[in-house]
Amino acid sequence: MTDRGAPLLTVVLPSRDLVGDAAASLIARCHALVASGLDVELLVVDDRSPVAREGAEAEPFRAWIRETAAAGSRVRLVVGDGVGVAAARNRGAGAARGRYLWFVDDDDDWGPDGAATLLDAALAHDADVVMADAVLVRHGRVGRAQVVADGRGAGEASGARVVEDLVAGRVSGHLWNKLLRRDLVVAAGFPDLLRHSDLAGLLRLLPAAGRVVRVPTPVYTYRVRDGSLLTGDRMRWRDLPDCLDLAREVGPAPAVEVFAVVKVAVPLFQDVARRGTSLPPSEAAEARAWVRAALTPRRIVATLRSGRPVAALGALVMRAAPRVYAGVYRRRRAGSVRPGRG
Template sequence: MSSPVTVVEPFVSVVIPTYNYGYLLHRALCSVIAQQTADVEVLVINDGSTDETEEIFARFQRSTGSDVHMISQPNCGVAAARNRGVRAARGRYVFFLDADDELLPEGLAALRQALVSQPDAGMVLGAYLSVNAAGTERLRLPTQVAGSASERICRYLLEKKIAVSHSRSLFRRDLLLQRPYPEKLRSSEDVAVFACLLASATVVTTDTPVARIHKHADSLRHRRADQFFARQLVAEVFASLPGDCQRYRQRYEAQRYLSLFRAAARRGDQHSAAGLYRQALRLWPFQALRLCYLHTWVRVNFAWR
């Protein structure tokens, strides 16, 4: 009589959302399966790619015999791809690896080791190597996350002293199911999720670099954001934050307008820049009247005249 087969449930689900990154997908997959164990599953979410992503994935599967899976969907944006991956994942934790990045050999082990002291942590932030277009690498260490929910949100949204990003962070899957990525946003969609986790979950860090994150022109979205987008983003971010964090809403909205103001000024759109600056000034004068913004405002007005 044969022995029953023991099924190992995944502890970590590595989810790789991809759109037209077929030429880099092989590198990302190789970096994962090099450290894949029985309790690590790998899911590629193909968000309607029009390149050779599916063929490249099929060749990879045939040549390596790896237990990796692809889910294909019509192009709906990275937020929808991430949500699809979270729903399909079976692991207690989810690690999102962007298709143009790569895990370091001990990356998953380092993240798991960080959980030893806090086995129910909602998020693990790892160090990473930032790689620019010239191939130069720079070590980036994670920021320690402490304090109340209100203090964390202030440091993350307003002071920019807490950095969270994909390809080097582990997230508890049940929390991602409670706060999915907002699919109506086609950029900055992760801010709302990161803010919610920072406000509601225990966060641990590791100074061991877990990934190489590549910075290149192809990896950046160049969508032109507007006031409507800014309002949408602010609404999504604060929809899931506790009451004591709501006091930062106006200031954060002003900050978003000031960011758009600078972008409009850089591209020479004086009319939009003027409107955006007035909006920020109305919401949070103290922020808008800082010298860096006033200097840009003077330049815009001088150019306009």
């Protein structure tokens, strides 16, 4: 139940070790949000950065938070446990006072316009979840920005229907282009995964959502950089198989068969290939063995019949000639990097 005087929206911002120009840019985004006139609070979860541990006051972003909070603004800082983004999001959801939550990252582009678009749609339709479009930019890569079109097909749907779309790959597993009712998030929680906890969290909470609204408007720009959570060397290979277990619990069987290929086995194999020697050999071998077992002929055929011939062909090559696939994947990935930017 929302407290009296509580805001309609809490923007939850996990942050860690942000300094320099990145901190200045984030301060500008946060200031624009709290000065926008929206009924919003900004809740920053400091995921136990060195600044938080040492108690230093000079770091610009956290200094701004303390000064702004002391002035009576709806800006609050809570300290996380330093064990990962899933725990930080759970801490933020538990401390939030808003009816709705919007989870954002500290190194992406977002602001009051996106917040207003999501909140207006939620209030107009009494929605449990709002999904909008977003833009994904891969730094240092050749090619145009990718549109994450979760807002396509504007209108209403049940949570159960959106689960089917999520498992079938018609909806992304990202959080930053979705507004979520706080009590749904608190009840479901984000699983303790190093990566892909956003996808796993959506698989948990969407079945309980009564009304989901789509808005075909970009509200967020996600910037993928080398060293980020998705592209860095840190990984726990069981995270994606754990997502598959959750999908089996909530998704229709035919769609789960395709999910196992397109959203789990193929990206897991690519992660292992990309990381090379940074992943312990025993873990890499376990992951490759799991992928081979997961890529059954039945699942590959189901992927082909679902209208994904390229994914089905890739899975077939991955299963029959994994070294060939890994070599081609590494060469294609290296060829997409702009010279001098890595």
